[in-house]
Amino acid sequence: MSDTSRSSAGYDAVVIGGGVMGCSTALHLAQGGMRVAVVDRGPLCREASGVNAGTLTLHMTRAALVPYAMRAWQMWMDAEKWLGMGVLATHVPGLTLAFTEAECELVELRAKARREYGAPIEVITPARAREIEPGVHPGLLKAGYCDIDGFASAYLTGRAFRHALVGAGVDVIENAAVESIDSGDAGHTVRFSAASGRASLKAARIVLAGGVWIENMLAWLGVQIPIKVLINQLIVTERIRPVMRTVLSVANGLLSLKQFANGTVLIGGGWQGEGDRDRGGLEARPQNLVGNMRLAAYAVPALAEARIARIWLGLEAETADAMPIIGDVPGVPRAFVVGSAHSGYTSGPFMGRIMAQHILGQQPDLPLFDPARLLGMPMPGA
Amino acid sequence: MAEAQTSSVDLVVIGAGPAGARAALRAQACGLDVLLVDENPDAGGQVWRPLPLGFSRAGDASPSPEAVQGDALRAEVRKSGVRCLFGHKVWNVGSGLRIDLIGPDGVVSWQPRAVLVATGTTERVLPFPGWTQPGVIGLAAATILLKSQNMLPGRRTLVAGTGPLLLAVANGILKAGGEVAAVLDLASRRDWLRTLPSLAARPDLLWQGAQWQIALRKAGVPVLYRHGIESVEAVAGGLRIRARQVDGAGAPVASASSRVFEADAVAAGHGLVPGTDVTRLLRARHRYDAARGGWIADADAEGRTSLAGVYVAGDGAGIAGAAAAGAHGEMAAVACAFDLGRLSARDHARERDRLSAQWRKPARFGRAMAGLMALKQGAVAGIPPATVVCRCEDVTRAEIDAAARDGARDVNQLKAWTRCGMGPCQGRTCSDVAGALLAAHVGSREAAGCFTGRAPLRPVSLAEVAGDYTYADIPIPKAAPL
Numbered sequence: 001m002s003d004t005s006r007s008s009a010g011y012d013a014v015v016i017g018g019g020v021m022g023c024s025t026a027l028h029l030a031q032g033g034m035r036v037a038v039v040d041r042g043p044l045c046r047e048a049s050g051v052n053a054g055t056l057t058l059h060m061t062r063a064a065l066v067p068y069a070m071r072a073w074q075m076w077m078d079a080e081k082w083l084g085m086g087v088l089a090t091h092v093p094g095l096t097l098a099f100t101e102a103e104c105e106l107v108e109l110r111a112k113a114r115r116e117y118g119a120p121i122e123v124i125t126p127a128r129a130r131e132i133e134p135g136v137h138p139g140l141l142k143a144g145y146c147d148i149d150g151f152a153s154a155y156l157t158g159r160a161f162r163h164a165l166v167g168a169g170v171d172v173i174e175n176a177a178v179e180s181i182d183s184g185d186a187g188h189t190v191r192f193s194a195a196s197g198r199a200s201l202k203a204a205r206i207v208l209a210g211g212v213w214i215e216n217m218l219a220w221l222g223v224q225i226p227i228k229v230l231i232n233q234l235i236v237t238e239r240i241r242p243v244m245r246t247v248l249s250v251a252n253g254l255l256s257l258k259q260f261a262n263g264t265v266l267i268g269g270g271w272q273g274e275g276d277r278d279r280g281g282l283e284a285r286p287q288n289l290v291g292n293m294r295l296a297a298y299a300v301p302a303l304a305e306a307r308i309a310r311i312w313l314g315l316e317a318e319t320a321d322a323m324p325i326i327g328d329v330p331g332v333p334r335a336f337v338v339g340s341a342h343s344g345y346t347s348g349p350f351m352g353r354i355m356a357q358h359i360l361g362q363q364p365d366l367p368l369f370d371p372a373r374l375l376g377m378p379m380p381g382a
Numbered sequence: 383m384a385e386a387q388t389s390s391v392d393l394v395v396i397g398a399g400p401a402g403a404r405a406a407l408r409a410q411a412c413g414l415d416v417l418l419v420d421e422n423p424d425a426g427g428q429v430w431r432p433l434p435l436g437f438s439r440a441g442d443a444s445p446s447p448e449a450v451q452g453d454a455l456r457a458e459v460r461k462s463g464v465r466c467l468f469g470h471k472v473w474n475v476g477s478g479l480r481i482d483l484i485g486p487d488g489v490v491s492w493q494p495r496a497v498l499v500a501t502g503t504t505e506r507v508l509p510f511p512g513w514t515q516p517g518v519i520g521l522a523a524a525t526i527l528l529k530s531q532n533m534l535p536g537r538r539t540l541v542a543g544t545g546p547l548l549l550a551v552a553n554g555i556l557k558a559g560g561e562v563a564a565v566l567d568l569a570s571r572r573d574w575l576r577t578l579p580s581l582a583a584r585p586d587l588l589w590q591g592a593q594w595q596i597a598l599r600k601a602g603v604p605v606l607y608r609h610g611i612e613s614v615e616a617v618a619g620g621l622r623i624r625a626r627q628v629d630g631a632g633a634p635v636a637s638a639s640s641r642v643f644e645a646d647a648v649a650a651g652h653g654l655v656p657g658t659d660v661t662r663l664l665r666a667r668h669r670y671d672a673a674r675g676g677w678i679a680d681a682d683a684e685g686r687t688s689l690a691g692v693y694v695a696g697d698g699a700g701i702a703g704a705a706a707a708g709a710h711g712e713m714a715a716v717a718c719a720f721d722l723g724r725l726s727a728r729d730h731a732r733e734r735d736r737l738s739a740q741w742r743k744p745a746r747f748g749r750a751m752a753g754l755m756a757l758k759q760g761a762v763a764g765i766p767p768a769t770v771v772c773r774c775e776d777v778t779r780a781e782i783d784a785a786a787r788d789g790a791r792d793v794n795q796l797k798a799w800t801r802c803g804m805g806p807c808q809g810r811t812c813s814d815v816a817g818a819l820l821a822a823h824v825g826s827r828e829a830a831g832c833f834t835g836r837a838p839l840r841p842v843s844l845a846e847v848a849g850d851y852t853y854a855d856i857p858i859p860k861a862a863p864l
Contacts, residue, residue: 043795050798063864099853106861113864139853155798162789174791238806238841252861262801270862274477283477284837286491287857294848294856304848307841309806322863342863 010202011037013359014190015209016178016217019049020345021338022209023161024352030168032360037201038170039192041177045158048211051314052345053234053268054154055256056089058119058146059096059249061343062322066117068366069343072350076152083164087152094149094247095133097299098142103251111144121146135244135300149247151258154345181206181220183332205359208337212277212317214325221332225374227340230316231275232268233284233292237306239263244300255295265306267296273313281313318342320377326355327368330375337371391417393718394481394494396472396660399427400704401696402500403455405711406464412719417492419467419483425459426452427502428522429704431529473838475660479691484842488849496691496718499661500711501698503654503675504810508761512614513650514773517621521547521651525554534560536647540623542566542611543651545755549594551649556601563645565598566609566625568632568652568761569754580750583743610761611650612640620646631760653755655814657698662835664689670827672756673749674700676814677832684734685714693718703748709741762818771819772812774805782816786823792831793817806841809833
């Protein structure tokens with residue numbers, strides 16, 4: 001590891017957490033002229049950023065985040081240009097399906113809310129929907145339709161970002177678990193343990209980008225902000241004949257379906273499994289597997305023939321108001337936090353860019369999400 | 383499935399080969415309520431393979447010793463009244479040890495207090511150009527054809543690889559009326575001679591080995607020691623196989639000229655890898671032990687893993703051979719009965735010591751064979767760059783090396799970056815070789831690690847899991863925030 005030689009001189013910024021948001025922040029800081037390191041307790045992008053469903057949709061994005069997601073969507077589609085390596089980002093239309101009268105209302109309501117924030121979503125007839133997606137269930141009553149949609153292969157995210165970060169001169173320190181941070185007038189000392197032993201880095205600035213573990217990271221600095229942990233189940237099939245050509249979701253957002261070029265179909269939507277922040281994802285809940293598979297095979301009947309190749313879990317973070325936490329850590333100079341966006345993968349690259357713009361003293365392309373608002377805010381249902 | 387009842391039982395034994403079947407019989411004798419499950423139609427496993435449903439051995443005047451032993455085991459299981467679920471695949475094991483199975487009548491679940499994993503091994507094939515084309519099968523696959531239906535792999539078969547299966551398959555082919563083009567053995571005569579002391583305990587096997595040698599000589603089959611397959615290509619009417627001499631580490635000798643054989647089938651296998659899918663899924667602690675086949679669950683001599691209530695036995699716990707597997711299975715069953723309070727400390731100690739003594743001799747032989755079949759570093763290093771390593775996803779050796787150079791440090795990162803091991807076999811076929819290739823970059827097999835276990839353990843269809851339902855039956859959760 002080259003970090004020990006660097007540590008005496010110190011970094012302009014050390015990013016703790018190498019997911020999409022941390023990597024994008026680090027890359028944009030390096031491009032802004034800073035000396036940067038990314039530290040992660042595992043390999044880059046092997047938690048939520050590498051195991052999510054890869055959906056690049058506006059249908060499931062929180063309405064107020066639509067402008068962010070639209071900019072990030074373009075960044076994903078252009079990944080090869082700014083990362084030098086792609087993530088198989090694919091542009092296909094997206095449909096939100098309604099099979100009951102109540103769901104029709106929901107589709108109308110949700111399309112309208114997202115339209116107000118700029119998402120080009122229209123509500124279409126079943127006949128039109130079947131022209132766009134012939135594989136859909138004949139019992140369809142109505143659908144939300146958006147041309148700006150698509151998917152990436154999330155498991156390639158770490159490789160692409162690693163390539164870009166190394167190319168930009170960022171020190172990538174993997175398999176190094178940060179244990180504490182000492183912050184003072186002289187800056188921050190980040191202490192971590194790795195296979196080779198304990199070491200530390202000196203940093204003028206730190207960026208906390210630890211997904212669901214942001215709560216623990218903020219606690220190192222004495223800041224208490226609760227972050228809720230969602231344990232999302234994901235299911236992928238074996239390669240099958242083409243059965244669909246869009247990204248599909250249902251009115252309430254609890255399904256995501258897409259077929260990759262290799263023929264596998266990924267079934268997601270945020271059905272909950274067992275696990276927690278400390279132990280990670282443990283196992284799927286059988287009744288939620290059944291529910292998710294029923295919904296998928298109902299939406300696209302040809303899926304019933306598919307065989308499941310693999311089931312896994314990914315952890316998604318949520319703040320008390322279900323909006324991102326991006327900005328200054330309250331009360332700690334030159335410490336920043338970026339994360340906890342709903343549909344964080346979709347918006348991630350752009351969130352990292354605006355975080356970096358703020359740290360570099362530039363005007364962010366869109367406003368940040370001040371962490372201070374969350375101090376003392378109770379977690380709903382907690 | 384949501385409506386399926388979960389039945390309770392003391393112990394579920396997964397796998398009804400020699401280890402699992404004997405474990406189930408012994409556990410029942412200790413007073414445990416036992417369920418024995420296997421995806422095959424009856425007990426026996428790979429070595430004592432049962433016939434497919436509807437087949438009988440009626441016309442077989444001289445059944446093999448393995449067929450006789452297998453039939454005896456099956457009769458014993460039937461007579462014992464041990465509850466069996468054959469023709470059922472275990473597709474998931476929950477952390478609370480709930481066992482989800484799928485069988486002819488759909489999905490069923492059982493909730494045991496303990497689970498004993500006796501899932502045997504998977505064949506290792508060291509990839510060579512042409513190994514994924516039709517006509518090329520594993521040595522173990524060839525034994526399945528021969529044992530279960532007396533089928534030949536082809537009219538003329540080339541047999542290649544390592545270990546005792548080479549001679550067994552070559553002779554099985556001759557006995558069934560087929561031709562053997564050649565036998566290529568990565569091991570040398572001296573490697574075989576080194577196993578002689580362990581064979582002294584098994585005069586029956588020594589005798590059988592000698593008979594096999596004689597039969598091959600009589601049939602004029604060339605047996606080439608220290609030789610491996612360089613390539614297999616399809617030609618008009620069959621396959622052209624290039625064989626090349628290898629060194630002691632299994633690496634091709636560049637200066638040697640290749641020998642060419644013609645055949646219409648190739649049976650190639652390079653040893654066995656313990657089946658650890660269940661214990662990896664449960665996140666038990668594992669360790670790498672090349673001499674015992676590769677990654678195995680970290681377990682004590684009686685098969686207790688790092689997880690309470692989870693036991694391993696037989697070759698899946700580390701290769702020691704079928705003859706030792708029965709005693710190992712019984713040892714694990716006795717340990718489980720003791721741990722569940724059904725056996726006194728004194729009875730447990732007595733039985734453990736007796737079974738351990740019974741296990742020792744055959745295990746010594748089995749481990750010598752495992753040593754002969756251990757992965758050869760030179761053979762791995764000699765895999766050509768364009769050769770496919772992961773056949774489910776067509777990932778080549780060059781792609782694995784490139785990912786390692788790009789910074790992939792463990793096999794799970796390698797999997798994400800290349801799709802190696804992401805296909806329907808879940809890495810059962812490629813993981814050992816892919817791990818060895820990555821280890822050459824990162825320093826050790828321990829550093830490269832093993833694939834994280836994932837459900838389903840066997841592919842299961844959406845229709846099977848979803849069952850019959852209407853839209854109203856789907857318990858749709860409340861909407862995500864807008």
